[in-house]
Amino acid sequence: MGGCVVQVLILDDDGRRANAVEAAVRFLEHEVVRGPADGELAEVLEPNRHYALALIPSEGERERRQAALEVLWQQLPELPVFLISEQGQARGLDAGANVLGTLQLPLRQAQFSAALKQALAQNARSRERRDRPGGRAPRLVGQSRPMQQVSRMIEQVADTEASVLILGESGTGKEVVAQNIHYRSGRADKPFVPINCGAIPGDLLESELFGHEKGAFTGAISARQGRFELAKGGTIFLDEIGDMSMPMQVKLLRVLQERTFERVGSNRTQEADVRVIAATHRDLEESIRNNEFREDLFYRLNVFPIEVPPLRARPSDIPVLIEELVRRIEEEGRGSVRFSASALSCLSQYAWPGNVRELANVVERLAILCAYDAVQVDDLPVRIREAAGVPVDPATAYLPGGGKPTPAASAAHGTAGRDGAGAAVAAACAAEASLVAEAAPAAGPATEDPPDLAAIPAFLRAAEAAEPPAGLSAEAANGGPAGDEAALGTAPVTEPGYTVTGVDWDKGGVDLKAALSRLEQRLIEDALEHADGVVARAAKLLSLRRTTLVEKLRKYDIAR
Numbered sequence: 320m321g322g323c324v325v326q327v328l329i330l331d332d333d334g335r336r337a338n339a340v341e342a343a344v345r346f347l348e349h350e351v352v353r354g355p356a357d358g359e360l361a362e363v364l365e366p367n368r369h370y371a372l373a374l375i376p377s378e379g380e381r382e383r384r385q386a387a388l389e390v391l392w393q394q395l396p397e398l399p400v401f402l403i404s405e406q407g408q409a410r411g412l413d414a415g416a417n418v419l420g421t422l423q424l425p426l427r428q429a430q431f432s433a434a435l436k437q438a439l440a441q442n443a444r445s446r447e448r449r450d451r452p453g454g455r456a457p458r459l460v461g462q463s464r465p466m467q468q469v470s471r472m473i474e475q476v477a478d479t480e481a482s483v484l485i486l487g488e489s490g491t492g493k494e495v496v497a498q499n500i501h502y503r504s505g506r507a508d509k510p511f512v513p514i515n516c517g518a519i520p521g522d523l524l525e526s527e528l529f530g531h532e533k534g535a536f537t538g539a540i541s542a543r544q545g546r547f548e549l550a551k552g553g554t555i556f557l558d559e560i561g562d563m564s565m566p567m568q569v570k571l572l573r574v575l576q577e578r579t580f581e582r583v584g585s586n587r588t589q590e591a592d593v594r595v596i597a598a599t600h601r602d603l604e605e606s607i608r609n610n611e612f613r614e615d616l617f618y619r620l621n622v623f624p625i626e627v628p629p630l631r632a633r634p635s636d637i638p639v640l641i642e643e644l645v646r647r648i649e650e651e652g653r654g655s656v657r658f659s660a661s662a663l664s665c666l667s668q669y670a671w672p673g674n675v676r677e678l679a680n681v682v683e684r685l686a687i688l689c690a691y692d693a694v695q696v697d698d699l700p701v702r703i704r705e706a707a708g709v710p711v712d713p714a715t716a717y718l719p720g721g722g723k724p725t726p727a728a729s730a731a732h733g734t735a736g737r738d739g740a741g742a743a744v745a746a747a748c749a750a751e752a753s754l755v756a757e758a759a760p761a762a763g764p765a766t767e768d769p770p771d772l773a774a775i776p777a778f779l780r781a782a783e784a785a786e787p788p789a790g791l792s793a794e795a796a797n798g799g800p801a802g803d804e805a806a807l808g809t810a811p812v813t814e815p816g817y818t819v820t821g822v823d824w825d826k827g828g829v830d831l832k833a834a835l836s837r838l839e840q841r842l843i844e845d846a847l848e849h850a851d852g853v854v855a856r857a858a859k860l861l862s863l864r865r866t867t868l869v870e871k872l873r874k875y876d877i878a879r
């Protein structure tokens with residue numbers, strides 16, 4: 320992580336496992352603080368110490384682990400937590416603490432580095448929220464007429480107590496607008512507490528919002544504050560309000576009407592001194608017609624609606640947004656990148672269905688592929704070049720949406736990467752491949768050994784290895800159907816829209832469960848990639864409900 324030494328909290332009562340995890344963390348030259356995985360943890364935590372993340376086993380006695388998570392939630396509510404598991408994905412969802420995902424043991428370098436990166440980014444955001452003195456808003460970039468209108472509305476509504484409903488497609492910047500309202504209001508020195516109502520299972524949402532008393536339900540081993548309490552005096556941001564279940568809508572409406580609430584399992588009424596800002600990408604009026612959203616709640620929230628326009632309606636904002644996104648990458652010490660005028664012009668012609676989030680993903684990727692270099696048109700994802708009518712050279716059209724050939728494909732096609740960028744491309748491809756490999760549920764060695772390719776269906780292999788395995792052509796390694804069939808001699812299963820190729824049965828067969836799980840994971844990653852990180856679109860591509868996909872993302876620890 321670029322020489323940055325951080326403190327990692329390892330909470331585990333199993334000495335052997337804790338030693339192994341500690342060794343892996345120390346190998347990466349980070350510091351370790353050990354502690355118990357139960358309520359005793361309260362004695363160990365030092366409030367002024369800056370931990371980067373906590374690791375806690377998902378196996379073992381659930382109640383003890385839950386007690387440790389409760390302590391973390393009470394004392395360090397923003398500390399990112401990863402569960403560590405020896406037996407595949409953690410089952411069940413632990414309430415409390417800031418659990419970002421599960422890491423498989425043995426802990427591998429790429430897997431841990433990815434988790435640490437996620438944790439550090441979250442810590443930076445938390446720090447930014449905390450350090451913002453008396454209402455310094457996060458930057459809302461955009462000089463287009465529609466964004467000027469949004470900025471005016473923010474100014475008008477900020478210093479009132481009115482509920483605000485922010486409407487707009489996914490990734491347009493609704494949360495940024497909500498933060499701007501909060502940090503320009505008289506509540507700016509009190510918390511801004513976001514909650515994604517669509518991502519939290521219905522039965523947990525009530526306790527997330529209003530808190531619970533000890534023993535209110537199985538697993539509630541201690542009392543806990545909800546987001547309404549945490550936001551006291553400040554603002555609660557109810558994101559994806561359109562995904563809230565009808566019974567929960569009734570409860571929320573009551574709180575908004577009476578301005579009071581009770582923790583689950585308590586009859587002590589508390590005042591809800593909280594400003595409410597809600598957001599949705601849904602057409603709530605249509606949801607009302609479909610009996611999916613309560614009209615009375617809609618009117619209660621929709622006191623002051625703000626519509627954030629999609630990026631395609633304001634292409635003139637693209638250059639300033641890119642500037643802002645690069646500034647963030649630089650500030651987080653993740654490198655830098657520049658854009659040629661022709662690349663900027665090309666980017667401005669694309670429709671950006673995933674809006675600013677999609678733009679941010681593209682900028683992030685280019686900052687790796689063209690690190691400290693100037694992005695040219697040829698570096699842009701194929702879909703963007705095509706949208707601008709730029710002829711696409713097949714040699715630069717390999718990676719889905721990436722626009723850069725893998726080293727293996729480069730070799731196969733005799734194309735050399737540009738000077739300097741070749742190494743960055745190789746590094747990015749290797750990182751991508753190792754991350755995918757790390758996420759595989761099969762237990763593997765702690766070192767960076769290549770995965771056992773024979774155990775993985777050929778369909779999945781392209782992402783597992785940057786170099787084609789012995790006996791497979793580059794085309795086969797990159798998923799070319801002819802190569803697969805030639806190499807494996809097994810008939811592919813072909814359905815309209817997809818093909819799954821076979822297994823080399825002579826090499827000991829396949830672990831069906833692991834392969835299916837891997838296949839599911841890979842399809843989700845591909846769909847997300849194709850949908851530019853827009854979960855709702857990826858869910859549609861996979862014929863899943865959005866909430867189901869959100870749960871699977873959490874299960875497989877796939878970053879959006």
Ligand SMILES: Nc1ncnc2c1ncn2[C@@H]1O[C@H](COP(=O)(O)OP(=O)(O)OP(=O)(O)O)[C@@H](O)[C@H]1O
Pocket residue numbers: 458459460461487488489490491492493494495496558599600643675676679
């Ligand atoms: N005008 C803007 N200025 C600066 N950054 C922006 C702007 N709009 C969006 N972003 C950035 O784009 C990303 C997505 O924005 P945000 O999360 O606010 O979108 P959203 O509309 O709330 O998405 P969703 O509906 O999926 O929750 C964030 O990284 C955000 O900082």
